[in-house]
Amino acid sequence: xxxxxxxxxxxxxxxxxxxxxxxxxxxxxxxxxxxxxxxxxxxxxxxxxxxxxxxxxxxxxxxxxxxxxxxxxxxxxxxxxxxxxxxxxxxxxxxxxxxxxxxx
Amino acid sequence: xxxxxxxxxxxxxxxxxxxxxxxxxxxxxxxxxxxxxxxxxxxxxxxxxxxxxxxxxxxxxxxxxxxxxxxxxxxxxxxxxxxxxxxxxxxxxxxxxxxxxxxxxxxxxxxxxxxxxxxxxxxxxxxxxxxxxxxxxxxxxxxxxxxxxxxxxxxxxxxxxxxxxxxxxxxxxxxxxxxxxxxxxxxxxxxxxxxxxxxxxxxxxxxxxxxxxxxxxxxxxxxxxxxxxxxxxxxxxxxxxxxxxxxxxxxx
Numbered sequence: 139x140x141x142x143x144x145x146x147x148x149x150x151x152x153x154x155x156x157x158x159x160x161x162x163x164x165x166x167x168x169x170x171x172x173x174x175x176x177x178x179x180x181x182x183x184x185x186x187x188x189x190x191x192x193x194x195x196x197x198x199x200x201x202x203x204x205x206x207x208x209x210x211x212x213x214x215x216x217x218x219x220x221x222x223x224x225x226x227x228x229x230x231x232x233x234x235x236x237x238x239x240x241x242x
Numbered sequence: 243x244x245x246x247x248x249x250x251x252x253x254x255x256x257x258x259x260x261x262x263x264x265x266x267x268x269x270x271x272x273x274x275x276x277x278x279x280x281x282x283x284x285x286x287x288x289x290x291x292x293x294x295x296x297x298x299x300x301x302x303x304x305x306x307x308x309x310x311x312x313x314x315x316x317x318x319x320x321x322x323x324x325x326x327x328x329x330x331x332x333x334x335x336x337x338x339x340x341x342x343x344x345x346x347x348x349x350x351x352x353x354x355x356x357x358x359x360x361x362x363x364x365x366x367x368x369x370x371x372x373x374x375x376x377x378x379x380x381x382x383x384x385x386x387x388x389x390x391x392x393x394x395x396x397x398x399x400x401x402x403x404x405x406x407x408x409x410x411x412x413x414x415x416x417x418x419x420x421x422x423x424x425x426x427x428x429x430x431x432x433x434x435x436x437x438x439x440x441x442x443x444x445x446x447x448x449x450x451x452x453x454x455x456x457x458x459x460x461x462x463x464x465x466x467x468x469x470x471x472x473x474x475x476x477x478x479x480x481x482x483x484x485x486x487x488x489x490x491x492x493x494x
Contacts, residue, residue, distance in 0.1 A: 165493060167490065174492045188490065196254050197254075206282060207271065225268050225280075227293070228258060228259035231302050
């Protein structure tokens with residue numbers, strides 16, 4: 139996964155997420171935190187952060203590739219679905235993260 | 243990630259989420275912020291309505307000595323499945339008036355409320371793979387090389403080749419349209435063709451302030467600081483999905 143801040147000056151893209159053989163199929167940015175959700179063609183789902191190698195596993199590989207991904211408008215939930223017919227909703231309570239969300 | 247220390251031997255979905263087997267592919271997902279339901283467009287033409295929260299679901303609570311601990315909860319209730327389309331449901335978005343807007347292989351664009359009520363708002367000749375919704379009561383869909391704006395301000399625009407992606411700017415003033423040959427900005431009337439010949443664009447995303455538009459095309463990311471029609475470009479390799487948060491473009 140690639141993160142790029144196109145500040146219309148010289149900025150190089152960063153890489154984050156997991157390095158595996160699977161292609162990223164879906165990427166979504168959290169509406170209020172510096173967190174990016176990614177789904178992969180092997181079904182893996184992760185949350186990761188710019189300038190960090192740490193990540194949280196949402197789901198393990200299986201049930202087909204990730205074909206649907208989206209944060210709720212307030213950022214307190216994530217929806218994820220796969221080609222293999224699994225749909226899922228994940229709660230993201232504030233207690234899960236150390237830092238406070240950006241104010242709206 | 244600055245996550246609180248949790249015993250995360252299992253994927254997060256298994257401790258703080260709910261999973262449902264629906265037996266058919268999930269095609270797309272969107273959220274209705276008002277009702278708290280996620281809508282999943284499914285390959286059998288239905289829309290699955292998944293609740294974000296339910297009675298006695300799992301939670302986190304502060305732990306003595308710092309950090310948090312998991313409080314396991316009751317299992318999630320079954321999801322409701324609303325049969326909307328004949329053939330596959332091809333896309334879903336949050337409707338500007340609440341609930342969801344879906345499109346299908348049957349050429350229909352329908353509004354589905356979170357209580358399951360369905361209202362067909364357009365019938366088009368051919369599968370409708372792409373829709374976009376947002377501020378200003380925008381409901382747009384693409385079929386072939388034509389983009390239709392539905393509703394009170396009904397209008398349409400033809401672009402050069404088959405439309406692959408739509409993205410409405412955060413203010414609802416301009417719709418970015420990607421087709422197989424380039425990107426067009428449409429604010430009603432004639433569109434403004436941004437640089438063509440990028441290779442086939444695979445995704446579009448606006449910055450949160452609407453100041454710039456990002457596009458993945460070929461093996462590169464492009465960003466336009468509008469109204470400057472010349473993009474800045476970085477080569478990154480193949481990109482399948484694109485999104486933004488604030489001033490960061492994320493691609494995978």
